[in-house]
Amino acid sequence: MPFVPHTQDDIAAMLAAIGVESIDALFDEIPEALRIGTLAAVPAGLAEMEISRLMQARARADGEPLCFIGAGAYDHHIPAAVWQITSRGEFYSAYTPYQAEASQGTLQLLYEFQSMMTALTGLDVSNASLYDGASGLAEAVLMAVRANRKVRSDKVLVPRNLHPAYRRTLQSIVTPQGIELVDIPYDEEGGHISLEALNALESQGPFAALVINQPNFFGVLEEVDDLTDWAQAREALVIGVVNPIALAVLSPPGDWGSQGADIACGEAQPLGMPLSSGGPYAGFLCCRQAFVRQLPGRIVGRTVDLDGKPGFTLTLQAREQHIRRNKATSNICTNQGLLVTAATIHTALLGPEGLERVAAACHANSQRLGTLLCEIPGVEPRFNRPSFHEQALRMPAPTAELLRALAAQQILGGCDLGLDYPELDPALLVCATEVRTEEDMQTYASTLARVLAHA
């Protein structure tokens, strides 16, 4: 029997101790009419060898295409040590560290993660992670509306150049609580959010918060200082949505504007998490000290034990659902512990210099890719402002067909912007991280040129 250690003798001895005839007798409090015979539609069990064969075939079936899609999930090199250590049973099969004395490994690691995220974002405190970047932004918005005592408003300004899936996630999580998301249009030429666009919305205020994403969904860099000052002059809190790799080289939210952003969140996937079809990833959420009691999710603190020796424990649990129930800051229970383990080890291995090199290599590669593709007649940059590691490119032919033709040549040519931004159609959002080589990019460019020639 898979994963059940009992021998026939064990079963007999245990039943005798309980005083019943059969295991079935242990279910005698369940109404007879509810008990079922078998799960007919579930297949019979497989041996490990058989399921291995099946999974290997399926993993192979999806091929190993050359990937130039970013759009919120980025293909970075992950040092071998990251998942070898993360996969250790002591991390992999441990529970939430409620029993602190028996969980110091996980707790210290989470504290180190929190310290890394505050270092990267330039804010005071971090939680121990949320499900992913998009749901993390939803929690950040809920938190901002709760925390803003100066502006009692349920309206939050959200740029249209925020990741479309983040926008949808926000919609499904925050609108049932009566929060209204107000769209900020992006600049037609630059792809960024301009002060003029914000000023035009001012009459709809006041707003509890402004969401700023740096870089934005189009890869374009925002004038974060001006946007932050605009919002804070109107008592709106500033929520920065940021990429942790970009933060190695870009101004951290804590430094934005004259006072710094209030909250920063984002997707930690670029720190050691494989693409893995979209998850599991981990969201991070940092804020100023003043808002710490409004921060949702697990938080680890350093304290001392009975002997005065330093140790780590979950803290501020009075915010959480298992204590406060219907008065909690969120219903969230787990964090993404295992992914945070990977992110922490990954960040430690790369260090500040390593992350800078990755960021710079991503930027250089995406610039190079843009240059190569724009040599093809009809392909040109869609926006005229600087970008980090992704670019929106106008295409001279319908994108759906282009992407299909490229995929047939084992190239994933980018994210089709027209699907969510009909006004940009036909355009692709392309990304080349540090793992793409000059040869990879040449292959993409020559294939695209060939496909377009036949289009």
Add this chain to the structure above:
Amino acid sequence: MLIQEGSKPGRRATAQAPLTRHALDDLPVALRRRARAALPEVSELQAVRHYTRLSQQNFSIDTHMYPLGSCTMKYNPRACHSLAMLPGFLARHPLAPASHSQGFLACLFELQDILKEVTGMHAVSLAPAAGAQGELAGVAMIRAYHRARKDLARTEILVPDAAHGTNPASAVMCGFQVREIPTGSDGDVDIDALTRAVGPQTAGIMLTNPSTVGVFDRNIQRIAAEVHRAGGLLYYDGANLNAILGKVRPGDMGFDVIHMNLHKTFSTPHGGGGPGAGPVGVSARLEPYLPVPLVTREGAHYRWLTEADRPESIGRLTAFGGNMGILLRAYVYARLLGREGMRRVAEFATLNANYLMTQLRAAGFNAAYPQRRASHEFIITLKTEAKEFGVNAMDFAKRLLDYGYHAPTTYFPLLVPECLLIEPTESESKEDLDGFVAAMIAIRDEARTNPELVKTAPHRMPVRRLDDVRAARQLDLAWSPQA
């Protein structure tokens, strides 16, 4: 020592980063970081040693019995991990086209079907990233259902007082008020109180069955009928699904919506507190509201169903639609077990719980509901021991760590004083269970003869009992170079 404290300027794990240092001159200076982030600078060996040593300071299923009630800490088969980590699955981009996703989507489609059968529900979405997110989705669907019928007066969700804290918190996140229903002295929901509470304001009830007190609610069909008669819907919290896998199905009990915790019943790792996965299943009338994305099959071709296909969906809960790697692990586990293996999960989880309860009672411990069968878990109340020896449930829990057993869930559910909620799972052998009983007896002897020893436990862990009050009052949540 923290990794940050072992940092030395200029030390680097040089093999990890790109060899070339590219310029960033074309990025505006005003948008660039002025001072380098205070991240650790360590060698590769230093990092490997540091995190390997940290791992050794953890209890885990792989190293210790972990009878944590309501958490289903069973063995996480290694094959589930290694097969979900095959390079083809890891490298797949979430926005890869269907042409490059057929193998992956086949696994998810089949997992949806398996979960439908296991729960007796009409349709399943794998989207929620954890149990609490499944609850949020479930309650949001209840809300969407009533709103679609213009039945707008239903503002209340009923929750038994023994429920997990996530239940009331999730209901509030969907804009509902929560009304608590007491538990009767036999452990079942107080049916008279329920009857008084239901009415035209009832949107639904959230129930765990077997409940968090470790018994199967014998009145479940009556509860379903009462709530349905009042126009409310039934939400099943699948936290305890391990107890009934292959034996009874929530759909047959009358539930309209259910979430499953794959990190419990389907043995995906708890990972030190996540990632989980909390798929939701629904009856036919709630299908249009399921969170997206879903996987469908058209002929021999699999594809995603998104917002465009499901306009009435409650929407998207994460950017890319779920914890895919965890879903793959659950799929492998389900295929390894098969239909027979699933039934055995419930049978042996129940056998182990009843055996452990019997042995602890025989040793003189008090079960909270001695007249009832245990489901896959049960409650021991240490009220007598606390009174006689001044040693409480938390002291027992901490001392168990010294004996090499992770503590059971303590002080939950809140309605039983000095309680330990114990869930041995089907993974543990008779010898392991006997060892746990022996440890409990030994600790009680210590409580009698040397209570200080127990009250100051643990003594054999990397740290002694921690000052939680100080942790909350003198907040130290991040290392900084100045400190």
